[in-house]
Every structure is written in C-alpha cells, then in structure tokens.
Amino acid sequence: MTASDALRPSSDGDLPAALAKDWQHLNVFDHATGVTGIVNASLHGRPGDLRAFAAGAALFHSPELGWVGDARVTPMEDAVTGVHSIASDWLGFAVSPGTGAVAASVRLPGAIMLNLEANSVSKPVEVDVQVPFGSGWISWYIIPRLTVRGSLRLGSTSGERNLDTASAYHDHNWGRWAWGEDIGWEWAVCVAGDDGSVFELSRATNRSHRSGVTSLIVLLDGRRRIYRGAALTVTRTGRLGPPERRVPGALAALHADRRTPVLPRHIRITLDDGLDHAVIDISATTAAQLIIAEPTRPGASFIHELAGTFRCSGQFGRRRVETSGLAMFEHAD
C-alpha cells in the first residue's frame, strides 16, 4: 500500500488556483441489505479566497426508504482541513497516511448517522498526470476495494445497521476546472458481493459526452487488469425516471430546468481486447442529482448518481467469470 496520496492544495505560484478542486469520495455497498451510498468531501477554490468553500455530500439509497441525505457547503475557512482530512460540522472524511484506511462520519439526524472505517484490500491506482479536463486538468487516485467496519442508521425510524460485511470503493480527484464549463464524465463501479471482484469504468469527457477515452479497471482474484479505448464499448438503453432526490435544495430550485435529465436505465460495457472478453450489464433503478456551483463565476455542473445492480459474464485469461452485485453509475454534465 502506497501512502503517497494526500490533499493537493494550490500554492502561491499556481496561477489558476481559484479553480482548484480537491475531491475525496467513498462508495459504500451493503450487499446484505441492498443499501448503497456515497460520502464525499471536497474543497473548491483557493484558500484565502472568501468565495472558496468546502462541500460535503452524503446520499444513501435503501430499498425501503429511497434516497436520504443532503449536500451542503461551508466557507473553506470554517472547515477543518488537514493534509489528509476534511471536516465540517456534519461530515468528516479522513485518510490515514500510515495505513491508507479511510474514515468517514455523517451526522444528519433523521436522515443519516454514519460511522465507518474502510481498509484497502487492493493496491491503489494513481494517475498523477494532468489529464486535460475542460479548460484545466484532472488527476486521480483510486482504491478499488475496501472492507468496512462501522454502523449506519438511515431515516428516523429504522434501526442501526452493522456495516461489517459491506464493501467500499474510494477515489481522490484533484485538478483545476470550473463547474459549469464544458466538462462531464461517465463513471461506474460494480462490486460483487461474493467473489470480491470490482469493475470500475471511467471516461472524462465534455458536457455532451462526445469525447474522451474509456478505461476499465478489473479487480479479479486480487489481480488488477486495465483496459482502454477500442477494447471497450459502452451502450445505454432505456430511460430512467427523473432523479428522486436533487440536492442541495436551493440549487435544485434555481435549476428547475434540469429536473428531468435523460438518464439510461441500462448500461452495457462490452470488453474484447482479443484476449479477455466480458459483458457487464448495469441495471439502474433510481437516481439522485448532485448540483455543484462554481464559486468564482456563474455556472454549475450536475452529477447524477444511478444506483442499481450489475451482472458480469466473461473470460479473463483462463478464468471464467459469472458474477453479480451492486453498482453505482455516474453521469456528470
């Protein structure tokens, strides 16, 4: 396990520092109950700029309650930030430099009460180069699979759930870009409940999703495989209903025109590189929309979280794979 990841604050010599973004993300998959969720803590802008803010988002979906959670911003000067942590008055996110463990807590009484620690069971993937993204660039660091210890309470009437059999996925994104400019991405993580396999799809693109190169990371039997470009085809079919939850509420009211985005119900990832081949079918059942506004100028981006399930059928080397589990697909524009 490399301990090289940390928040990437801007420096005095960093001319586009006002567009700095630093984004810690965790997906949680509770295979026993079908509950899936995201916890995200991020920094937007340059420290010292009064417009800069820290954002927190916690959204969980349960088959019984639907989506619960919220997204809120805090002036950056009011957030507690360390080299490896971001905390506000309701959400905390930290990565241990020694072990790579991820800790997250959420305090939204009546909605989400979460305490968890996730420990990596896979090697990280680091893209520490500045990949062109909009008017700027983006880099990232991924831990495809983590085990979880902790507890979760959703809503005001349900009991506390033990998360000790849940799985998690963690990534850290950073770079320079403006929300609302011509940027977008397509991303998915599929986590099997039985054999520990993980399939992670990503493509940085523009708002219309007509550019960019797709990559797929497969974690299978503890071994990581990466596929790119022509080896992959992604097709979308069907149409999912409108997001059942849009947060934060004030931005949802401002952007009422984005209430009914075109989102797929099914996403098929086809892999064939001449050696390995597989079909991964993601079925989305519900969506939530996260709206994030740019602090330096008018504009906002819309991140759609599609929760559902997946099935994978294929051949990786001599390994025949038939697996299934929970999935989260993200469409950002």
Add this chain to the structure above:
Amino acid sequence: MPTEPGNTGRPSRRSLRDYIVALIAQLGEGEPQALDRLRAAIGHRRALIVLDSEAVVVSFTGAELVVGQVAVPPPGEDGPGNLGIADGIGTADTAVVLDLLDGRQELADAVAEGRISAAGSSEAIDMILHAIEILLDAATRVPALRALSAEFRASRPVSGSGRPNPPSVLSDETEEELLARLGLLPGR
C-alpha cells in the same frame, strides 16, 4: 450570533423584514452587479411577501430598498383585491422553505400543491421569481448569503410538514474524536 434566551444554541429569529434587508445588503456587498440586475428586474413595482404570520411590501425607490411591514392578508384575500398595496404577492411558510432548502420537495411541486402561491399580473409574478433566482444564483458565490440561509434554518424549530423532519446541526465532537483516533488532527 445572538441566541434566544433559554434556547441552547438556536440563533435569535430575525423578522422577515430584517432578513430581506440583510439579503439585499449582502447581495450588494458581494455582487453589486447582481443587485443592479435585481433593481432592474423589480423596477417600480412592489412585491408583497408573506411568510407564516409576517408580511412585508418590498420595493426600490431609486437605489434605496424600501421594506415595510404590513398586516397579513386574511385567508382567501391574498388575490388581486390586495393589489392596492402591491403588484404581485408571494406566499409561503417556513415548512415549505425548509423542505425546498433541504431538497425534500421540488419548487414546481410546491407551487402545484399550493404550498407556495404567487398572485398578480404575469409581469409581477415574473418579477418575484426573477428576484428569487438572482438571490439563489448569487448565494453560490457570496458566502454571506449562504450564511443567512443557514441562520434561517437554524433559527426555525423543526416543524411538521408531513415530510421527514429536517436535520438540525449538532456539535462535531464525535468527528473530532474520530480524527484524533487516527492521528489526523492538526498539531497532533
């Protein structure tokens, strides 16, 4: 922030008039050009804003904001009959404002259900909605406006709107313990 006597942590509740005065003042400080757009949108018209048991008439005299407290129109009498004192009327309650801020209800649904109402000429209704849009947009870049929204949320008791109660702010003591346990607090 002053707190109500005997109320642990809840900020004093500003009057509707004081909120509107503060919103416009912070808008002018944070984004003067947005305030110019707001003045242009309102022009010489007057808006009657009703929130719970408070009502104010808002207008601009030149560059100066004028906010006058008035009696809340009796139920059923917030239509054109009241346009003697305003060109447009917007009515809501704290519960729906909190539901909107917390993303528990869409604006269009709140209007369709009658939880938010607007009356007057189409130009006057456009004026009210456009003014709200300018404030919401500016709040993404003006921290003081977001702070007023947070103060509004914190100063209102959790109310029953038929939807799950909105969350209240708690201390971050447990999060600090978590960070401390991992040795991640600054200075440790």
